[in-house]
Amino acid sequence: MNTTQSPLKHDKVQKPKFGLIIVGDEILSGKRADKHMPKTIELLSQRGLSLSYAEYVGDDPERIESVLSRAFMSGDIVFSCGGIGATPDDHTRQCAAKALGVPLGLHPQAEDLIRQRIKDQALEAGKPYEPDLPDHIHRLNMGQFPIGAEIIPNPYNKIPGFQCSTRDAQVLAQHPWARVYFLPGFPVMAWPMMEWVLDEYCQAWFEKSPFIERSVIVYGSMEASLTPMMLKLEEQFSLIKVFSLPSVDHPVHGRHIELGVKGPPEAVAQAYPALLAYLHEFGASIGPELVR
Numbered sequence: 001m002n003t004t005q006s007p008l009k010h011d012k013v014q015k016p017k018f019g020l021i022i023v024g025d026e027i028l029s030g031k032r033a034d035k036h037m038p039k040t041i042e043l044l045s046q047r048g049l050s051l052s053y054a055e056y057v058g059d060d061p062e063r064i065e066s067v068l069s070r071a072f073m074s075g076d077i078v079f080s081c082g083g084i085g086a087t088p089d090d091h092t093r094q095c096a097a098k099a100l101g102v103p104l105g106l107h108p109q110a111e112d113l114i115r116q117r118i119k120d121q122a123l124e125a126g127k128p129y130e131p132d133l134p135d136h137i138h139r140l141n142m143g144q145f146p147i148g149a150e151i152i153p154n155p156y157n158k159i160p161g162f163q164c165s166t167r168d169a170q171v172l173a174q175h176p177w178a179r180v181y182f183l184p185g186f187p188v189m190a191w192p193m194m195e196w197v198l199d200e201y202c203q204a205w206f207e208k209s210p211f212i213e214r215s216v217i218v219y220g221s222m223e224a225s226l227t228p229m230m231l232k233l234e235e236q237f238s239l240i241k242v243f244s245l246p247s248v249d250h251p252v253h254g255r256h257i258e259l260g261v262k263g264p265p266e267a268v269a270q271a272y273p274a275l276l277a278y279l280h281e282f283g284a285s286i287g288p289e290l291v292r
Contacts, residue, residue, distance in 0.1 A: 015205050016075075016076055016077045016175065016177050016178075016202075016205065017052040017053075017074075017075075017076040017077070018040075018044060018049060018050070018051050018052055018076065018077050018078070018079075019051070019052055019053050019054070019055070019071065019074065019076045019077070019078040019079070020036065020037060020040050020051060020053070020054040020055070020078070020079050020080075020081070021054075021055050021056075021057065021067055021068070021071060021078060021079070021080040021081070021180075022034055022036050022037065022054065022055070022056050022057070022080075022081050022082060023057055023058075023059070023064060023080065023081065023082035023083040023091075023092055023185070024058065024059060024082045024083060024185055025058045025059045025089070027056055027058075028056060028058045034056070035187050036081045036187065036190065037051070037054050039187065039191055039194075040054075040079060040194065043191070043194055043195055043198060044198070045210055045211065046210065047198060047202070047205075047206045047207070047210070048205075048206055048207020048210045048211060048264075049198075049202070049205060049206070049207070050211065052076070055067060059083065059089045059090075059091060060091075061091040061094065061095055064083065064091055064092060064095040065095040065098050065099050068080070068092075068095055068096050068099040068180065069099040071180050072099055072100065072164070072165070072166040072168075072171075072178075072180060073166060073168060073171055074178070075171050075174060075175030075178045076175070076178060077177055077178070077179060077181070077201075077202065078179070078180045078181070079180075079181050079183060079194055079197070080092060080096075080180055080181065080182045080183065081183045081184070081185055081190050082183075082184070082185030083095075083185065084142070084161060084162075084182050084183070084184055084185075085142060085184070085185075086138060086139060086141035086142045092182060093144055093145060093146070093162075093182070096145075096146050096164060096180070096182065097145075097146040097147075100146050100148075100164060100166070100167060101167065102146050102147045102148060102167075103146075103147055104144045104145065104146060104147070105144065105145070105146075105147045106140060106143050106144055107143050107144075107145045107149060107151060107160075107162070109151050109160070110142070110143030110145065110151055110160050110162070111140060111143050113143070113151075113154075113158045113159065113160055114139055114140055114142060114143050114158070114159060115131060115136075115140075116158060117157055117158040117159060118131065118136050118139065119131075120158075142159055143160070145162040145164075146162075146164050148164065149162040149163060149164045150162065150163050150164075151163075152181060152182070152183065152193050152196065152197060153193070153196060154184070154189055154193055155192050155193075155196075156186075156188055156189045156192070157189065159184075159189075161181065161182050161183045161184060161193055162182050163179055163180065163181045163182065163197075164179065164180055164182075165178055165179045165180075166178060177201070177202075179201075181194070181197050207264060211262055211263055211264060211265075212262065212263075212264075212265050212268055212291065212292065213243075213260055213261070213262040213268070213290075213291070213292040214260055214261060214262075214268055214272040214289065214290070214291050214292075215243070215245075215258050215259060215260020215261070215289070215290045215292075216258075216259060216260065216275070216276065216279070216286050216287065216288070216289045216290070217253050217256050217257075217258055217286065217287030217288055217289075217290075218256060218257045218258075218259050218279065218284050218285070218286055218287070219253070219254075219255075219256050219284075219285040219286070219287060220284075220285050221257060221282075221284050221285075223244050223246060223257060225282075226244065226257070226259065226282075226284075229275075229278045229279075229282065230242040230244065230259075232278070233261065233271060233274060233275060233278070236271075236274065237261070237263075237267055237270060237271040237274070239263050239264055239267035240261045240262065240263035240264075240267045240268060240271045241261065241262050241263060242259075242260070242261055242275075243258075243259075243260055243261075243262060244257055244258070244259050245257065245258040245259075246258075253287060256287070258290070259275070259279070260272075260275070260290070261275055
């Protein structure tokens with residue numbers, strides 16, 4: 001099943017999209033606030049990458065399976081956070097196996113790591129290591145992964161996550177990097193594991209100079225009237241994206257549009273003056289400039 005080659009061997013021009021799935025009723029009910037999406041954006045942006053989409057799903061096995069099926073077929077690099085434990089409301093491992101059409105099986109390396117964690121905890125508590133206790137056997141369920149999965153090391157407590165790719169040959173032929181990386185819901189575990197994945201598998205797409213944004217406040221214009229100019233800019237400067245953020249009740253600027261460009265610094269340095277020139281030609285009323 002593991003037919004994914006190292007991204008380091010692929011043409012850097014082919015840049016994957018990155019997606020995020022967050023699993024758990026506690027997020028949708030408001031019991032806990034999601035911290036994964038802002039951290040994912042931060043970790044990606046530190047490497048010159050960006051998050052293309054995010055999706056929240058509750059602890060509903062049918063819905064989780066559907067979301068994961070789409071993720072596997074997306075051709076993207078997708079992180080899934082949450083639901084990989086061994087309690088009754090944890091369904092992600094089982095749903096991933098169903099989405100791939102393969103059974104679950106105890107991963108040998110995961111088993112070794114879980115047993116080592118149990119042994120370490122026993123030693124810390126001054127108790128004998130009893131590997132066959134029912135509670136310890138149950139904890140091995142956290143190492144039940146879809147057949148063919150590979151582990152993701154967990155530096156916090158050794159209980160690994162896992163990674164899988166689709167079995168669809170056509171998707172893998174077009175997107176060799178396509179893979180879903182399954183992480184715990186706990187930020188203290190998930191975030192270093194996500195960093196490990198990015199640094200281990202995605203360095204080929206890192207940008208030495210992270211993307212920047214330059215924008216300007218535009219007063220008294222409608223987005224529709226500015227759209228032709230935005231399209232012209234993206235056509236003229238292929239490495240940048242033009243963005244438009246309208247506001248109707250800003251405490252300082254009132255009704256306005258924040259219009260800007262984002263991308264590699266050298267590309268932004270060329271595109272932003274062109275943006276200002278187009279705005280002057282358009283006769284737009286402009287305010288302060290912003291840099292991020």
